[in-house]
Amino acid sequence: xxxxxxxxxxxxxxxxxxxxxxxxxxxxxxxxxxxxxxxxxxxxxxxxxxxxxxxxxxxxxxxxxxxxxxxxxxxxxxxxxxxxxxxxxxxxxxxxxxxxxxxxxxxxxxxxxxxxxxxxxxxxxxxxxxxxxxxxxxxxxxxxxxxxxxxxxxxxxxxxxxxxxxxxxxxxxxxxxxxxxxxxxxxxxxxxxxxxxxxxxxxxxxxxxxxxxxxxxxxxxxxxxxxxxxxxxxxxxxxxxxxxxxxxxxxxxxxxxxxxxxxxxxxxxxxxxxxxxxxxxxxxxxxxxxxxxxxxxxxxxxxxxxxxxxxxxxxxxxxxxxxxxxxxxxxxxxxxxxxxxxxxxxxxxxxxxxxxxxxxxxxxxxxxxxxxxxxxxxxxxxxxxxxxxxxxxxxxxxxxxxxxxxxxxxxxxxxxxxxxxxxxxxxxxxxxxxxxxxxxxxxxxxxxxxxxxxxxxxxxxxxxxxxxxxxxxxxxxxxxxxxxxxxxxxxxxxxxxxxxxxxxxxxxxxxxxxxxxxxxxxxxxxxxxxxxxxxxxxxxxxxxxxxxxxxxxxxxxxxxxxxxxxxxxxxxxxxxxx
Amino acid sequence: xxxxxxxxxxxxxxxxxxxxxxxxxxxxxxxxxxxxxxxxxxxxxxxxxxxxxxxxxxxxxxxxxxxxxxxxxxxxxxxxxxxxxxxxxxxxxxxxxxxxxxxxxxxxxxxxxxxxxxxxxxxxxxxxxxxxxxxxxxxxxxxxxxxxxxxxxxxxxxxxxxxxxxxxxxxxxxxxxxxxxxxxxxxxxxxxxxxxxxxxxxxxxxxxxxxxxxxxx
Numbered sequence: 103x104x105x106x107x108x109x110x111x112x113x114x115x116x117x118x119x120x121x122x123x124x125x126x127x128x129x130x131x132x133x134x135x136x137x138x139x140x141x142x143x144x145x146x147x148x149x150x151x152x153x154x155x156x157x158x159x160x161x162x163x164x165x166x167x168x169x170x171x172x173x174x175x176x177x178x179x180x181x182x183x184x185x186x187x188x189x190x191x192x193x194x195x196x197x198x199x200x201x202x203x204x205x206x207x208x209x210x211x212x213x214x215x216x217x218x219x220x221x222x223x224x225x226x227x228x229x230x231x232x233x234x235x236x237x238x239x240x241x242x243x244x245x246x247x248x249x250x251x252x253x254x255x256x257x258x259x260x261x262x263x264x265x266x267x268x269x270x271x272x273x274x275x276x277x278x279x280x281x282x283x284x285x286x287x288x289x290x291x292x293x294x295x296x297x298x299x300x301x302x303x304x305x306x307x308x309x310x311x312x313x314x315x316x317x318x319x320x321x322x323x324x325x326x327x328x329x330x331x332x333x334x335x336x337x338x339x340x341x342x343x344x345x346x347x348x349x350x351x352x353x354x355x356x357x358x359x360x361x362x363x364x365x366x367x368x369x370x371x372x373x374x375x376x377x378x379x380x381x382x383x384x385x386x387x388x389x390x391x392x393x394x395x396x397x398x399x400x401x402x403x404x405x406x407x408x409x410x411x412x413x414x415x416x417x418x419x420x421x422x423x424x425x426x427x428x429x430x431x432x433x434x435x436x437x438x439x440x441x442x443x444x445x446x447x448x449x450x451x452x453x454x455x456x457x458x459x460x461x462x463x464x465x466x467x468x469x470x471x472x473x474x475x476x477x478x479x480x481x482x483x484x485x486x487x488x489x490x491x492x493x494x495x496x497x498x499x500x501x502x503x504x505x506x507x508x509x510x511x512x513x514x515x516x517x518x519x520x521x522x523x524x525x526x527x528x529x530x531x532x533x534x535x536x537x538x539x540x541x542x543x544x545x546x547x548x549x550x551x552x553x554x555x556x557x558x559x560x561x562x563x564x565x566x567x568x569x570x571x572x573x574x575x576x577x578x579x580x581x582x583x584x585x586x587x588x589x590x591x592x593x594x595x596x597x598x599x600x601x602x603x604x605x606x607x608x609x610x611x612x613x614x615x616x617x618x619x620x621x622x623x624x625x626x627x628x629x630x631x632x633x634x635x636x637x638x639x640x641x642x643x644x645x646x647x648x649x650x651x652x653x654x655x656x657x658x659x660x661x662x663x664x665x666x667x668x669x670x671x672x673x674x675x676x677x678x679x680x
Numbered sequence: 681x682x683x684x685x686x687x688x689x690x691x692x693x694x695x696x697x698x699x700x701x702x703x704x705x706x707x708x709x710x711x712x713x714x715x716x717x718x719x720x721x722x723x724x725x726x727x728x729x730x731x732x733x734x735x736x737x738x739x740x741x742x743x744x745x746x747x748x749x750x751x752x753x754x755x756x757x758x759x760x761x762x763x764x765x766x767x768x769x770x771x772x773x774x775x776x777x778x779x780x781x782x783x784x785x786x787x788x789x790x791x792x793x794x795x796x797x798x799x800x801x802x803x804x805x806x807x808x809x810x811x812x813x814x815x816x817x818x819x820x821x822x823x824x825x826x827x828x829x830x831x832x833x834x835x836x837x838x839x840x841x842x843x844x845x846x847x848x849x850x851x852x853x854x855x856x857x858x859x860x861x862x863x864x865x866x867x868x869x870x871x872x873x874x875x876x877x878x879x880x881x882x883x884x885x886x887x888x889x890x891x892x893x894x895x896x897x
Contacts (some may be wrong), residue, residue, distance in 0.1 A: 191846060220889070222883050223886070223887035223888070223894060224887040224888060224889065224890055224891040224893075224894050225890065225891075226885060227888070237718055238718070239889050240717065240880040241721050241722055241725060242725050242729065245772065246716075247718070249717075249718075251883070251885045251886065252883065252886065253895075255883060259766045266772055282887065282895045283895075285895045286895040287895075299772065300775075300873070300877045300879070301713070301714050301772065301773050301774060302772045302773075318691065422768070423770065424766055424769070425763070425766040425767050425770045426771070428762075429763055429766075430765075530703045603699070
């Protein structure tokens with residue numbers, strides 16, 4: 103690549119420069135503000151990696167250990183930074199290894215741009231070495247994808263990719279670039295960001311009529327209830343949301359991905375929704391008179407049995423994606439639009455109120471839940487530790503300032519229930535897809551996306567073994583990620599279901615683990631295992647004060663169950679405390 | 681008509697009627713799209729993901745260069761169709777999607793029938809039957825004749841059963857195309873849309889079977 107790079111990176115639009123498709127791609131990434139790429143090289147993406155060799159000072163490429171780790175890291179980066187995560191992978195197996203992460207990013211609306219290498223254009227369809235039809239494989243799990251076969255397409259296509267990934271309801275985009283297009287020289291006339299595509303409407307037009315109708319419903323309500331999701335965070339509408347909640351005086355509960363949009367300790371934050379959410383928010387969903395859903399999609403884990411969900415309530419639904427309105431829950435008033443725009447409109451029209459009595463009802467349920475579940479989970483007298491007490495101790499040390507990255511299963515629900523979040527973009531987890539193995543690579547990306555913050559990954563013994571190869575990425579980059587393995591020697595969530603619904607027929611949930619501390623040591627990562635409660639505070643302090651990464655394995659009760667629980671097929675009002 | 685009001689500010693324009701009825705019926709889904717490779721899959725999988733059978737699918741250029749039109753026929757409840765259409769509209773390269781009941785559209789399918797010319801020439805009754813069924817001759821050769829009819833499924837089916845005893849050689853039927861009864865301004869809006877912002881050329885792979893043209897290291 104004997105191209106004069108110094109003349110690029112701030113491309114002069116008037117004078118075309120002859121560059122390769124690979125150089126044009128990297129120039130495009132720089133203009134898009136990309137600073138970090140997670141990737142793994144291979145045959146069909148070698149020209150891009152060759153060009154990258156000269157861009158080392160401008161683009162920080164993180165060599166992951168598996169493409170799935172690459173995309174989860176990209177997701178973690180996107181979630182904490184608010185920017186688009188960028189991932190490189192080669193053709194064939196490199197590209198297919200992205201699929202789980204794409205599906206995860208699609209269902210959790212995470213902005214990610216994946217660049218995959220592809221075989222030469224003339225070999226497409228010939229079953230060439232490492233050729234797979236990645237466009238068709240990834241179509242169901244991308245917001246948009248496109249195959250580039252000619253270098254001239256690259257600037258415009260990359261611009262579209264970033265625009266689509268981050269605008270409206272964000273999502274993953276995959277651009278497949280054939281090897282010839284990476285090599286091909288063409289006249290690069292500079293890079294212009296895309297801000298409009300004629301067939302694509304990122305946000306629907308706000309109709310003031312519906313905002314007014316929503317405000318009227320809210321003003322008349324005696325027992326209104328706000329439920330919010332990640333849309334508040336994706337729309338960077340945390341302040342607008344807080345202003346709305348505080349003026350309205352309405353109790354507000356969150357979905358797993360919405361956690362942290364307003365602080366856990368906010369007086370109107372009444373807790374978590376859903377299958378393992380808090381008692382009050384679930385029961386009172388079926389008692390409120392107006393349900394105000396903001397940037398959430400009524401996932402089945404939130405609603406439980408749909409035909410018994412909030413049937414008494416008038417539903418106001420704010421969402422940027424028109425396909426979400428009336429998809430699962432019929433709305434009385436649909437407030438289509440970006441909540442960063444619609445929330446202030448609504449706040450202006452609502453009366454300042456305090457719903458003291460109604461809020462007290464939530465507090466009464468909280469008391470019941472504390473007595474029945476929370477107290478014993480957080481202050482156990484059992485010989486073995488509980489997951490909850492680990493989170494409680496962690497809260498006491500981090501004071502809710504840390505980014506908590508969780509995997510999938512019991513530890514995830516416990517962490518989401520009990521972790522304190524003072525700041526937005528602090529809870530990174532695989533919500534919709536429930537991808538075990540998400541946390542370790544996502545934590546690496548989360549730290550790259552928010553380098554001034556403490557990142558704590560909380561992972562089960564099962565999920566950790568799905569992507570533990572990314573310890574190699576930690577080793578090589580020296581990134582500072584704190585890892586807590588909550589080891590219950592079981593695939594705990596499946597075991598819990600087998601206990602409750604399959605007469606304790608523990609079918610293949612008994613999982614053995616290696617010596618995790620020794621595994622970490624093999625990667626030159628400090629670590630410690632504890633199985634005694636009295637060691638917990640010191641171990642957590644040691645983990646957090648150690649420079650660099652640290653793996654803390656905590657042995658916890660084998661057969662603890664996460665409660666409360668809305669069993670599948672039950673209404674939210676049928677939530678079980680034990 | 682509350683549901684109609686909800687959606688007119690966005691791209692989806694459903695047929696009238698309430699969505700409560702769960703009973704299935706035929707719906708005609710009309711989709712205006714960009715002409716882009718892979719879009720057919722993106723639309724098709726919205727149905728296949730839910731295990732819904734596409735009974736008829738027609739896609740071809742609309743009257744506007746670079747804007748394509750899909751006509752899709754499925755049998756579903758209106759509530760499901762309404763959600764499907766919103767999912768279709770959500771796709772980046774879809775301009776607009778509508779759904780209509782059979783009562784809301786005028787629709788036709790084209791059918792071609794190839795029959796031995798000898799049989800037609802010998803049997804006067806066949807000629808009469810063809811005429812009665814509105815069949816037109818497309819090609820007349822010594823060995824075979826190709827007839828064409830357009831109509832609803834029953835009509836094109838009917839002529840198959842009529843011609844079957846007389847040595848039907850080959851038959852083919854097109855997908856359904858449907859004109860929407862309430863489509864005032866469609867053409868004007870499409871032309872205006874294209875005028876304000878012309879569509880992009882589809883870019884195909886220029887290199888298939890032309891390895892020598894490809895840039896290599």
